[in-house]
Amino acid sequence: MFQTSMSQYDTPILRVNGKIIGNTVDSLRHEMKAQIEQGGGRLILDLTNVPLLDSAALGAIIATLQALKKSDGRLVILNPQEAVQNVLAVTRLDTVLEIYQDEADAVSAFN
Amino acid sequence: MAQTILAVDDDLDILDVLEMSLDSDGFNVITASDGLDAIEKAKSHVPDLILLDLMMPKMDGFEVIDNLRTDSQTRAIPVIMLTARSQVHEKLQGLDAGADDYVTKPFDLKELTARIKAVLGRTEPAKYINPLIGAMGDWFSETGVEQLAAHLKTAATIQQRLLPQAPPRLTGFDIDGILRSSTSVSGDFYDFIPLDDGSLSLVIADVRGKGIPAALLMVMIRTALRLVCRQESSPAAVIKSINDLLVIDTEPDLFATMVYGILDPKSLTFTYSNAGHCHPLHLTDAKAHKKRIFGVRDGTLKIHQLSTGGMVAGSFDFAEFENETVQLAVGDTILFYTDGITEAERDTDNAFYGEERLQDAIRSSRDMSAAMICKTIEDDLMHFIGKKQQTDDLTLVVVKATTDVEED
Numbered sequence: 001m002f003q004t005s006m007s008q009y010d011t012p013i014l015r016v017n018g019k020i021i022g023n024t025v026d027s028l029r030h031e032m033k034a035q036i037e038q039g040g041g042r043l044i045l046d047l048t049n050v051p052l053l054d055s056a057a058l059g060a061i062i063a064t065l066q067a068l069k070k071s072d073g074r075l076v077i078l079n080p081q082e083a084v085q086n087v088l089a090v091t092r093l094d095t096v097l098e099i100y101q102d103e104a105d106a107v108s109a110f111n
Numbered sequence: 112m113a114q115t116i117l118a119v120d121d122d123l124d125i126l127d128v129l130e131m132s133l134d135s136d137g138f139n140v141i142t143a144s145d146g147l148d149a150i151e152k153a154k155s156h157v158p159d160l161i162l163l164d165l166m167m168p169k170m171d172g173f174e175v176i177d178n179l180r181t182d183s184q185t186r187a188i189p190v191i192m193l194t195a196r197s198q199v200h201e202k203l204q205g206l207d208a209g210a211d212d213y214v215t216k217p218f219d220l221k222e223l224t225a226r227i228k229a230v231l232g233r234t235e236p237a238k239y240i241n242p243l244i245g246a247m248g249d250w251f252s253e254t255g256v257e258q259l260a261a262h263l264k265t266a267a268t269i270q271q272r273l274l275p276q277a278p279p280r281l282t283g284f285d286i287d288g289i290l291r292s293s294t295s296v297s298g299d300f301y302d303f304i305p306l307d308d309g310s311l312s313l314v315i316a317d318v319r320g321k322g323i324p325a326a327l328l329m330v331m332i333r334t335a336l337r338l339v340c341r342q343e344s345s346p347a348a349v350i351k352s353i354n355d356l357l358v359i360d361t362e363p364d365l366f367a368t369m370v371y372g373i374l375d376p377k378s379l380t381f382t383y384s385n386a387g388h389c390h391p392l393h394l395t396d397a398k399a400h401k402k403r404i405f406g407v408r409d410g411t412l413k414i415h416q417l418s419t420g421g422m423v424a425g426s427f428d429f430a431e432f433e434n435e436t437v438q439l440a441v442g443d444t445i446l447f448y449t450d451g452i453t454e455a456e457r458d459t460d461n462a463f464y465g466e467e468r469l470q471d472a473i474r475s476s477r478d479m480s481a482a483m484i485c486k487t488i489e490d491d492l493m494h495f496i497g498k499k500q501q502t503d504d505l506t507l508v509v510v511k512a513t514t515d516v517e518e519d
Contacts, residue, residue, distance in 0.1 A: 059364030
């Protein structure tokens with residue numbers, strides 16, 4: 001469900017495959033935490049292959065964003081699909097999250 | 112705070128000595144002179160430690176320990192046995208029964224104090240952990256599961272009572288709502304609050320997550336809303352208050368989406384603010400007047416989404432919210448819903464019920480009463496998901512402006 005890689009500016013990319021709902025949310029929280037530790041407070045969360053996320057998943061993303069803001073870290077969301085985009089728009093979380101459609105843009109945001 | 116020790120011995124002289132000695136060491140001392148008295152006082156005082164004589168009339172020390180270990184309240188209290196005999200099997204029997212240490216009579220008071228302090232030091236962390244483990248152990252036992260189920264049932268009943276028991280009465284409006292929980296307790300809720308000026312405030316909310324944690328937060332938000340809505344007249348200010356309260360009291364990953372608004376029957380307006388919640392659908396018949404005059408149905412329906420407001424409530428202290436006032440006309444319908452409706456999945460292909468299907472459902476049922484619209488959409492949704500189990504709470508609230516609908 002999770003794949004990780006390191007981008008050229010030493011930012012970990014966490015790619016999620018599948019719906020982030022129910023118990024999956026805990027795994028996401030753990031994965032994000034581990035990658036953020038590796039990346040010194042930086043993370044790109046790739047949602048290209050996430051058809052849906054539930055409110056608990058949004059909660060996990062919000063908590064991560066807040067924690068990173070406090071510690072001068074940075075979270076970038078990559079390529080959310082239509083259903084996820086809608087959720088982010090309705091909840092207005094798109095106004096506080098840094099979202100890129102293109103991977104190259106997301107990566108160079110950390111340059 | 113001084114620690115309390117229950118000293119149990121049938122020899123009153125020994126009790127006196129123990130009481131004086133421990134008292135001068137800074138402990139609170141309570142005493143009991145037989146087993147039954149000991150159990151009673153252990154349960155009523157829940158001491159930090161029990162000094163227990165083994166050989167007593169009525170009930171001996173072993174029975175006392177047995178009894179204490181079966182009660183979740185006294186289960187974790189450490190026990191030091193006082194025994195006149197020094198037979199090994201006696202001590203082993205006591206330790207087997209669950210005593211933490213033993214002291215042989217006649218005992219040296221300094222040694223006794225040292226042992227008490229050692230046992231208390233060793234068992235201090237357990238004092239906090241054991242009741243939890245005890246409670247969890249209770250849950251997993253057969254009676255525990257029954258008890259938990261009973262508690263959940265009670266919680267569900269309490270929560271049901273917090274929902275509107277009857278549709279609100281507001282001149283010129285027909286209003287109703289339904290809530291279908293996916294678990295025994297729910298994170299969704301809706302509420303109608305009559306205000307002093309004759310208007311009605313209305314709220315629909317979806318608390319993050321499901322089950323008991325969501326239900327607790329739901330109760331908290333509902334209570335706060337009922338208080339705040341009488342202090343603030345602007346819906347945006349009401350939501351901002353709830354937001355700030357949640358930011359202070361909960362972690363950022365706990366939040367709620369909600370729409371709070373005020374229906375004014377005098378001006379026929381709805382003023383609302385939407386905190387990251389699914390946009391309510393406002394159906395208006397663009398040529399309603401023409402229709403009424405000429406009796407023509409031309410089906411010019413407009414759907415306006417009530418999206419003004421701000422972010423989800425409870426995560427960000429900097430969140431700001433805005434109001435919008437919508438002018439209503441007779442014949443208009445507003446449908447409020449939670450994402451459990453649009454994100455419900457069909458059994459055959461996991462397709463979402465979705466907003467389009469919901470729009471179709473409200474279009475075709477809009478001439479019915481508010482209660483029937485709710486029922487019709489619920490039935491349509493249940494039919495759609497088929498054999499699939501409902502995985503999220505579903506809530507619908509329908510408001511219809513009906514002032515002179517009887518003339519039709």
